[in-house]
Amino acid sequence: MFGLRVVKDFFRRPFEGSQIVRQLAEVGAKSVPLVVASGFAVGAVMTLHTRNTLVMFGATAEIPTVQSLAFFVEIGPLVVGLLLAGRVGSGIGAVLANMRATEQIDGVESLSIDSFKFLVVPRVIACVLAVPLLTLFMDFSGLLSGFLAEHAASHISFQLYIVRAFAALDWSNYIPPTLKTAVFGFIIGTVSAYFGYTTDEGALGVGKAATNSVVVSSLLIIISDVVLVKCISFAFPGSAI
Amino acid sequence: MNPAERPALSFIGVSKSFGPKQVLRDVSFDVFPGEALCVLGRSGTGKSVTLKLIMSLLKPDSGKIFIEEDDITGLGTDELSRVRRKIGFLFQDAALFDSLSLYENLALPLARLTKKSPQEIDSIIDKMLRQVGLGDDKSKMPSKLSGGMRKRAGLARALVLEPKILLADEPSSGLDRITAAEIDELLIQQKKERHTTVIVVTHDVHGARRVGDSFAVFDKGQLVARGTTDEVEHSANETARKLISEY
Numbered sequence: 001m002f003g004l005r006v007v008k009d010f011f012r013r014p015f016e017g018s019q020i021v022r023q024l025a026e027v028g029a030k031s032v033p034l035v036v037a038s039g040f041a042v043g044a045v046m047t048l049h050t051r052n053t054l055v056m057f058g059a060t061a062e063i064p065t066v067q068s069l070a071f072f073v074e075i076g077p078l079v080v081g082l083l084l085a086g087r088v089g090s091g092i093g094a095v096l097a098n099m100r101a102t103e104q105i106d107g108v109e110s111l112s113i114d115s116f117k118f119l120v121v122p123r124v125i126a127c128v129l130a131v132p133l134l135t136l137f138m139d140f141s142g143l144l145s146g147f148l149a150e151h152a153a154s155h156i157s158f159q160l161y162i163v164r165a166f167a168a169l170d171w172s173n174y175i176p177p178t179l180k181t182a183v184f185g186f187i188i189g190t191v192s193a194y195f196g197y198t199t200d201e202g203a204l205g206v207g208k209a210a211t212n213s214v215v216v217s218s219l220l221i222i223i224s225d226v227v228l229v230k231c232i233s234f235a236f237p238g239s240a241i
Numbered sequence: 242m243n244p245a246e247r248p249a250l251s252f253i254g255v256s257k258s259f260g261p262k263q264v265l266r267d268v269s270f271d272v273f274p275g276e277a278l279c280v281l282g283r284s285g286t287g288k289s290v291t292l293k294l295i296m297s298l299l300k301p302d303s304g305k306i307f308i309e310e311d312d313i314t315g316l317g318t319d320e321l322s323r324v325r326r327k328i329g330f331l332f333q334d335a336a337l338f339d340s341l342s343l344y345e346n347l348a349l350p351l352a353r354l355t356k357k358s359p360q361e362i363d364s365i366i367d368k369m370l371r372q373v374g375l376g377d378d379k380s381k382m383p384s385k386l387s388g389g390m391r392k393r394a395g396l397a398r399a400l401v402l403e404p405k406i407l408l409a410d411e412p413s414s415g416l417d418r419i420t421a422a423e424i425d426e427l428l429i430q431q432k433k434e435r436h437t438t439v440i441v442v443t444h445d446v447h448g449a450r451r452v453g454d455s456f457a458v459f460d461k462g463q464l465v466a467r468g469t470t471d472e473v474e475h476s477a478n479e480t481a482r483k484l485i486s487e488y
Contacts, residue, residue: 014353099339106298107336110329111350111402112322
């Protein structure tokens with residue numbers, strides 16, 4: 001019901017453009033360093049592990065392909081979803097719960113402003129828009145660090161790495177998996193806003209809202225990923241690796 | 242106050258419970274335009290709940306609440322929004338928005354609910370902040386303000402839309418006598434200059450006697466005394482007599 005109200009209120013005036021932009025900066029721009037750093041680390045580690053295995057089969061030329069498929073199809077979307085469930089989900093849950101505890105939400109209502117539309121809807125929309133964009137940051141930073149790791153080992157050129165990375169990649173390998181992260185964003189936004197907005201336990205509720213936001217968002221992201229992967233491979237048979 | 246006038250606010254047989262605990266029991270009273278009513282009572286007797294019911298932040302279990310001619314218990318979102326614009330609310334801890342500067346806190350309702358130009362909004366906020374003694378602090382964030390400054394800022398925000406009714410929930414709590422007196426002066430000024438109906442929930446009987454034209458005393462969820470200082474001092478209810486004398 002909470003999620004349906006978000007969708008319904010999104011199409012009702014006023015559209016809260018400035019609030020959405022403010023939240024996009026909070027959710028999106030401030031998450032870039034975390035996402036890029038994580039992408040770099042995961043990309044480098046994955047190349048090191050993959051290389052050890054592929055060397056045994058004389059297939060090291062496939063490392064760029066493996067790296068790009070792994071990142072665009074699954075690692076990028078899922079890792080970004082889980083990272084943001086932690087960083088953004090806990091933040092939204094704690095901020096709204098604190099606003100509830102300190103009567104700021106009542107304050108918004110007392111000014112004849114619909115607090116749900118003003119506080120909840122922009123946060124959810126910002127998550128829906130930001131997660132796919134951050135997924136691209138994760139994908140490309142993972143690919144770049146994969147190149148650096150592989151270059152250190154085999155001196156492969158950047159041009160050749162990119163050609164090999166994208167040679168086997170079809171649009172259905174990266175567009176549907178990237179767009180599915182909008183669902184992850186919706187989950188993070190609605191779950192964390194729900195726990196924060198509806199708390200009535202004062203200061204104790206702030207901690208609970210933050211913890212519940214992370215735990216439930218992460219769980220729902222993992223479960224929905226299973227369902228979405230199945231839906232995507234059904235709708236786009238070519239996307240299956 | 243003139244009893245021949247239509248009341249600015251009426252409670253008619255209002256009851257409210259939270260789970261098994263009944264906080265208000267069949268409460269009825271009127272407040273007339275320009276009247277300053279001080280609500281007294283021991284902690285947990287339903288005073289702050291009364292203010293939240295007036296603002297429709299809570300719904301009563303039974304009874305009716307009229308703001309002028311509107312019964313707010315049956316209003317939809319849009320109608321409620323229209324009625325709420327007649328009311329300003331000073332919360333106990335001011336409830337300023339943490340993420341917005343003092344200026345933005347005051348500009349928010351003006352920008353969203355009026356058609357005033359940015360220049361007009363600037364001018365209103367400057368005037369309002371000067372009035373409460375915060376003319377030089379408009380760029381400060383709420384976390385940088387002292388308790389007294391927060392209260393004054395909360396009052397400025399409550400008044401920025403020029404409400405007909407001003408609700409104040411313990412405006413002097415946590416403040417020293419001098420700062421509390423400054424807040425009281427601002428409430429009195431508002432009543433005198435703008436003929437605003439003021440309803441103050443307070444434990445500060447000294448301040449209540451300065452601000453209030455009349456008093457309502459709550460005990461165990463019931464309105465046990467209502468009237469002027471003299472009437473409450475000679476009330477049949479012992480709690481009411483004790484409360485009004487404690488200063």
